[in-house]
Amino acid sequence: MELVRTPAESGLIDLCQTPSIEGPSWFTARQDQARDEFISLGLPHRRVEEWKYTDLKSGLKSLYPKASSQTPPSTTALNEALGATLATLEAHRLVLVDGVFNADLSDDAIGSDVELLPLTDGLKDASPWLEGLGDNLGQDRDAIQALNLVTMQGGVALRLAEKAKLDKPVHIIFANTNMKASSFASRLYFDIGAAAKVEIIETHISLNQDVSLQANIVTELMIGDWAQVSHVKFTKDTSDSVHLANVSGKLGKETDYKFFQFTLNGGITRNQIYMRYEGDEAKADISGVALLNGMSHADMTLVMDHDAVGCESRELFKTVLDGTAQAVFQGKVIVQPGAQKTDGEMMSKALLLSEHAEFDSKPELEIYADDVLCGHGATTGQIDDELLFYLKARGIEDAQARALLIQAFVGEAFELVENEQVREMMIDHAVAWYNQA
Amino acid sequence: MAAVKETVEQVKDIDVDKYKYGFTTDIEMVKAPKGLNEDIVRFISEKKEEPAWMLEWRLDAFERWKTMAEPEWANLTYKKPDFQDLYYYAAPKSTEGPKSLDEVDPELLETYAKLGIPLKEQAVLAGVEGARVAIDAVFDSVSVVTTFKDELAKAGVIFCSISEAMREHPELIQKYLGTVVPKSDNFYATLNSAVFSDGSFVYIPPGVRCPMELSTYFRINEENTGQFERTLIIADKGSYVSYLEGCTAPMRDENQLHAAVVELIALDDAEIKYSTVQNWYPGDKDGKGGVFNFVTKRGDCRGKNSKISWTQVETGSAITWKYPSCILRGDNSQGEFYSIAISNGMQQVDSGTKMVHLGKNTSSRIISKGISAGKSSNTYRGLVSAHRKASQARNFTQCDSLLIGDLCSAHTVPYIEAKNSSATFEHEATTSKISDDQMFYAQARGLNEEEAVALIVNGFAREVIQQLPMEFMAETQKLIGISLEGSVG
Numbered sequence: 001m002e003l004v005r006t007p008a009e010s011g012l013i014d015l016c017q018t019p020s021i022e023g024p025s026w027f028t029a030r031q032d033q034a035r036d037e038f039i040s041l042g043l044p045h046r047r048v049e050e051w052k053y054t055d056l057k058s059g060l061k062s063l064y065p066k067a068s069s070q071t072p073p074s075t076t077a078l079n080e081a082l083g084a085t086l087a088t089l090e091a092h093r094l095v096l097v098d099g100v101f102n103a104d105l106s107d108d109a110i111g112s113d114v115e116l117l118p119l120t121d122g123l124k125d126a127s128p129w130l131e132g133l134g135d136n137l138g139q140d141r142d143a144i145q146a147l148n149l150v151t152m153q154g155g156v157a158l159r160l161a162e163k164a165k166l167d168k169p170v171h172i173i174f175a176n177t178n179m180k181a182s183s184f185a186s187r188l189y190f191d192i193g194a195a196a197k198v199e200i201i202e203t204h205i206s207l208n209q210d211v212s213l214q215a216n217i218v219t220e221l222m223i224g225d226w227a228q229v230s231h232v233k234f235t236k237d238t239s240d241s242v243h244l245a246n247v248s249g250k251l252g253k254e255t256d257y258k259f260f261q262f263t264l265n266g267g268i269t270r271n272q273i274y275m276r277y278e279g280d281e282a283k284a285d286i287s288g289v290a291l292l293n294g295m296s297h298a299d300m301t302l303v304m305d306h307d308a309v310g311c312e313s314r315e316l317f318k319t320v321l322d323g324t325a326q327a328v329f330q331g332k333v334i335v336q337p338g339a340q341k342t343d344g345e346m347m348s349k350a351l352l353l354s355e356h357a358e359f360d361s362k363p364e365l366e367i368y369a370d371d372v373l374c375g376h377g378a379t380t381g382q383i384d385d386e387l388l389f390y391l392k393a394r395g396i397e398d399a400q401a402r403a404l405l406i407q408a409f410v411g412e413a414f415e416l417v418e419n420e421q422v423r424e425m426m427i428d429h430a431v432a433w434y435n436q437a
Numbered sequence: 438m439a440a441v442k443e444t445v446e447q448v449k450d451i452d453v454d455k456y457k458y459g460f461t462t463d464i465e466m467v468k469a470p471k472g473l474n475e476d477i478v479r480f481i482s483e484k485k486e487e488p489a490w491m492l493e494w495r496l497d498a499f500e501r502w503k504t505m506a507e508p509e510w511a512n513l514t515y516k517k518p519d520f521q522d523l524y525y526y527a528a529p530k531s532t533e534g535p536k537s538l539d540e541v542d543p544e545l546l547e548t549y550a551k552l553g554i555p556l557k558e559q560a561v562l563a564g565v566e567g568a569r570v571a572i573d574a575v576f577d578s579v580s581v582v583t584t585f586k587d588e589l590a591k592a593g594v595i596f597c598s599i600s601e602a603m604r605e606h607p608e609l610i611q612k613y614l615g616t617v618v619p620k621s622d623n624f625y626a627t628l629n630s631a632v633f634s635d636g637s638f639v640y641i642p643p644g645v646r647c648p649m650e651l652s653t654y655f656r657i658n659e660e661n662t663g664q665f666e667r668t669l670i671i672a673d674k675g676s677y678v679s680y681l682e683g684c685t686a687p688m689r690d691e692n693q694l695h696a697a698v699v700e701l702i703a704l705d706d707a708e709i710k711y712s713t714v715q716n717w718y719p720g721d722k723d724g725k726g727g728v729f730n731f732v733t734k735r736g737d738c739r740g741k742n743s744k745i746s747w748t749q750v751e752t753g754s755a756i757t758w759k760y761p762s763c764i765l766r767g768d769n770s771q772g773e774f775y776s777i778a779i780s781n782g783m784q785q786v787d788s789g790t791k792m793v794h795l796g797k798n799t800s801s802r803i804i805s806k807g808i809s810a811g812k813s814s815n816t817y818r819g820l821v822s823a824h825r826k827a828s829q830a831r832n833f834t835q836c837d838s839l840l841i842g843d844l845c846s847a848h849t850v851p852y853i854e855a856k857n858s859s860a861t862f863e864h865e866a867t868t869s870k871i872s873d874d875q876m877f878y879a880q881a882r883g884l885n886e887e888e889a890v891a892l893i894v895n896g897f898a899r900e901v902i903q904q905l906p907m908e909f910m911a912e913t914q915k916l917i918g919i920s921l922e923g924s925v926g
Contacts, residue, residue: 049510321858337843352858356825365849367868370840375867380855 009043011063012147020153023123030134034146041143050142053328053360054299059268060242064214066153067098067182073207078105078175081205085425091171091201098176099186099215100154110170113161119187122157129159129191132222137250137276144244144272148185148218155187162193162224169199169419176206176213181240183214194224194252201422202233204243212240212267221249223257225279230258232422236429237266239294246272251311253279260417261288262426263298264433273302277311277339287316289413289426291433292325292357299328304346306339315346318413320406321357322437331376332364339369346376351383351409353402353437403434456718459688462548462658466577469526471661475499477525478631484526485600485634488607494620498630501621508624511787512816512848515756518663518694518729525632527577527659545582549574549654570650570681571596573637575666577659580635585649592648594678595640599667602638609640613671617700617737617764625696625731625758629665633698636666641676641707650906655684655695657717657728663694670700672707674740679710679906684753688718688726692755696731705740705767710748713761714909716916717753722811724783727755734761738770741796746773748904750913751788752920760818762791765799765827772801775901777913779894779920780813780845789819789850794830794860803834806898809845810921816848823860830857836866839897841890841921891918 005013016035022028043060044051078095079087094116095105101118110116122130134149141149158170172188192198206213223229237243243266251257263269275284290298304313319327329348350359363376383405391401410430417423469480478499482492507517529542571585573596580598589596595606603610620630637653657664672678684695695717701709711734720727730753736745747761763772774790792801801821809815815838823830838847849866871893879889895902895914902913 340843350855352855352860355858356856357858358854358856360855361853361864363849363851363864363866365838365847365866365868367838367840367848368846370843370845370870372840373867373869375865376849377866378851378853378862378864380853380860380862382858382861 005042006057006060008060008063009057012043012151013039015066016147016150019150021120021123024126026131027123027134031150034134034141034149037141037146038143038150041146044143050301050330054268054270054297056268059297060214064181064183064212067176067178067184071177072097072102072105073175073177075105077207078173081175081207082173082203083425085421085428086203089171089201089421091169092166093171093173094156095173095175096154096156096186098153098178098182099174099184101156111164111166113164114166115159117157119152119155119157119189130157130189133157133189133220137248137274139274144216145218145246148187148216148246151185151216152187153184155189157189157191159191160193160196160198162195164193164196166198169201172200172202174202174204174215174217176211177208178211179208181212185216187217188219190221192221192223192227192229195226196224197228199419200229200231201419202231204235204237210238212238214242215244217245219245219247221247221257223249223251223255225252226254227252228256230418232260232417232419234262234426235266235269236264237269239265239267239296241267243269245270246274248274249276251275251277251279251282251284253282255279255282257284258416258418259284259286261300263288263290263292264429265291265293265296266298268297270299270301274305275303275313276305277308280308281310282308283312285314285416287413287416289410289430290319290327291410291430292320292327293322293437294325295323296325299330301328301330303332303334304344305334305336306342306344307336308339310341311339311343313344316413316416317348318410319348319350319359320353320410320437321350321359322353324354324356326358326360329361329363329378332366333374333376335367335369335372335374337368340371342369342372342374344372344374348377349379349409351381351406353383399435402437403431406434406437407431456688458685458716459718460551462544464542464544464658465530466659467528467530468524468659471524472521473523473525473632481526481632481634485603487603490611491603494615495631498620498627502624502627502631505624505627511758511818512814513756513758513785513787515729515785518692522661523694524659524662525665526634527662529576545576548656570652573598573653575635575637575653575655577657577662577664580637589648593642593645594647595638596651597638599636599638599669606640609671610669613700613702614669617702617735618698618733623733626698626733629667629696629698629733633665633667636668636697639670639678639680641672641678643674643676645676647676647678650679650681652681652683655682657693657695661691663696666697668697668699670709670711671702672704672709674704675706677708680712681906681909682711682713683716685716685718690726692726693728694731695728697733699732699734701736701745703736703738703740703743703745706742707740708744709736710746711736711761712748712905712909714750714913714916715753715757719753719782719784720755722782724755728753729756730754730759732759734759735764736762736772737764738767738772741767742769743767744771746904747790748775748901749777750905750909750916751776751778751786752916755784757786757788759788760790762793763801764793764795765801766795768796769798770796771799774803774805775904776805777808777898777901778805778815779808779917780815781811781920782813783811784813786814787816787818789817791820792822792832793820794823794827794832796827798829799827800831803832803836804900805836806901807836807838807847808841808894808897808921809838809847810841812844814846814848816850818850820852820854821862821864822852822854823857823862825856827857828859830860832862834864837897838868839894840868840870887922890921894921
């Protein structure tokens with residue numbers, strides 16, 4: 001059945017005709033393929049199973065103009081937009097202005113065993129370690145991933161040598177400088193050597209308050225054996241924004257990957273995660289908190305693909321919904337034939353505060369090996385009246401009692417954020433949110 | 438340790454040939470010509486002496502069916518049936534004209550006796566003293582006999598074949614048929630609407646508690662025949678009925694098609710309990726033959742305080758595509774789904790339920806136990822949804838899968854949609870294998886490997902087995918043992 005193209009879709013197809021980044025032949029070939037894929041797939045809609053609850057064909061009404069950074073911000077302006085905690089965060093800073101790496105605002109030396117490449121330069125030089133870029137771990141790309149590969153304006157690639165240990169976390173800042181609503185596509189690529197260790201903090205900010213954004217960000221992680229990676233991401237968009245993110249990772253032997261996503265309101269947010277366990281006894285913890293009000297729509301879709309023996313996956317998501325917000329959780333644990341001794345546990349809990357909030361969840365198990373222990377849980381509920389009564393009976397005001405109960409509900413997930421400063425910053429934002437709820 | 442002894446004995450009883458219902462009955466049949474077209478639809482309607490509106494209904498369904506495509510979303514791989522290479526109507530010649538039990542062809546009675554379904558009115562099933570069950574026996578396309586009709590009639594209960602109901606009680610059929618599963622609901626239901634040949638009809642009048650269990654036994658006998666039966670059960674205000682359904686088919690090398698539609702309607706304060714033991718021929722160990730079971734079952738809790746409970750034991754069929762559902766329309770209505778799905782050999786199961794909460798204070802409970810062995814694939818697919826106005830909707834779901842052997846697979850695909858803030862939904866799923874500890878424990882007490890597996894699986898599925906009417910409980914425990922035969926070692 002031929003579906004009618006929406007204006008946004010046609011605009012995106014036009015954008016695909018002239019890729020912003022040039023590269024070696026393998027890259028151009030992947031771009032050509034991705035362009036064909038996007039043109040044939042179009043924007044995902046509710047008839048596409050993976051996008052059943054997040055219809056971009058109707059959600060993406062119009063396309064914002066491509067972001068252009070004529071005047072990069074000053075460090076002072078950037079710090080102001082980051083807020084006190086993040087501005088003073090002890091970290092190596094990498095700044096992407098409107099999706100393009102900015103060397104002036106970023107730290108020069110991260111470490112002797114770390115190689116940093118702004119993606120445009122990297123692709124021109126065709127560094128061999130970038131060859132996994134855009135390959136999508138050999139999996140089929142979905143329309144949004146394909147679109148990113150063709151339309152990406154920039155990004156950054158980071159390579160950690162074997163056993164590299166960084167003294168500080170890497171703070172990746174996506175800063176938007178536009179005065180008006182705009183769109184960008186960008187990409188992060190990590191090649192993490194064996195037994196290396198890194199902490200990544202990813203934040204998205206706007207220098208001009210309340211400017212809407214349409215962002216398409218792809219993150220690829222090639223994680224070597226015994227490496228340890230912690231990755232925390234924070235987004236706080238306006239209600240007219242669209243944030244589409246894909247994180248895909250390849251896990252080597254005995255690796256340890258932790259990912260935490262904090263979504264505060266926003267327009268349409270979709271975080272899609274794909275982890276492939278290629279080495280035995282790898283571990284991944286994927287967790288997050290979403291606090292949504294107004295008309296926010298946040299979608300967390302993840303696939304944990306176990307293709308090695310003795311691996312572990314843990315997922316914990318807490319979602320609180322107010323107003324007419326809608327949240328989606330789709331989590332799939334795949335255990336491939338032969339991936340024995342897999343241990344998987346997935347939990348998604350939602351708290352509905354208002355009458356018209358909606359939570360849709362689809363936790364899936366797909367299991368082809370017998371010696372496994374996999375389970376998932378999903379709950380949807382509201383504030384427990386008895387608990388509320390208990391608190392109120394002790395003299396706590398209704399609003400405060402509710403805020404406390406919400407805090408207790410999401411607290412379990414926030415505890416998984418290892419960086420204390422970042423955790424405190426997130427909790428501050430969360431507390432402000434509860435008090436408004 | 439009575440339970441252990443019982444299980445062991447049952448396992449010991451198992452015949453060497455695994456599927457013991459695989460025989461065929463040689464009986465003279467009346468068949469419609471092969472293939473599907475408007476004339477066949479007219480032929481069936483004419484055979485049934487149906488009113489004109491019913492023919493119109495069928496023809497409309499047939500028109501719509503022609504524009505539909507077979508669903509492909511299920512986790513099933515099979516060669517699609519050739520709908521032109523099937524017989525849509527096959528009936529034993531002797532059943533033409535109305536029959537009482539005495540007039541039924543002895544060949545048929547013998548067939549049912551062989552299946553363990555004695556079509557006698559003082560039947561005692563499974564050694565349970567005094568248990569009486571009224572049976573509607575469906576052989577290929579027609580209902581051959583319905584027992585205890587007179588006694589049921591005294592209580593005001595109507596229990597007969599749907600063709601008879603169409604002649605005797607057209608007003609009830611017209612009022613309720615297709616109101617739960619609309620005629621163009623899905624590909625198979627639409628096909629069924631066009632060509633359904635028989636099935637059971639039950640009407641329980643207001644305030645009546647049906648004096649005995651009602652039951653239908655489906656048997657596919659003929660080659661290349663599709664069985665399309667339609668069951669309609671209406672429990673009027675304040676009534677109660679428990680209904681059992683069983684099915685078997687001969688062993689044949691080709692795949693047989695079974696596409697049924699079951700509609701349940703519970704009015705105010707009524708309760709329907711529907712139990713199925715599905716044991717269609719599953720095909721041989723290489724996946725040759727077996728029944729394709731594409732069934733649409735749906736219950737409508739139309740009245741307030743109504744309740745519909747589905748219990749299913751799925752052990753047969755090459756392909757199972759079945760989602761008994763509850764529409765919780767009435768305030769305070771309740772839906773339940775208890776399921777054991779066992780797959781072995783090359784069987785593929787994609788089954789589950791839908792609980793659609795529409796009314797206020799509705800609750801539902803889903804307990805699903807999937808057991809995969811051999812090279813089979815077993816999928817639970819379910820939907821729990823609370824609509825905007827379904828305040829205080831409550832659901833509890835538990836889906837457990839057990840894997841036996843490393844060539845089978847188990848999948849869980851639940852959709853949980855809460856559109857109302859006062860909805861409380863809990864969903865839990867686990868997948869595991871029989872632990873070595875459990876096996877060691879059982880074997881240390883003298884059970885062999887297969888007995889130990891049967892015992893553990895019976896324990897795993899106990900929550901569901903307990904929901905079955907007593908007559909089915911013993912049979913089910915035995916069936917679990919048979920279905921899993923050859924799955925270890």
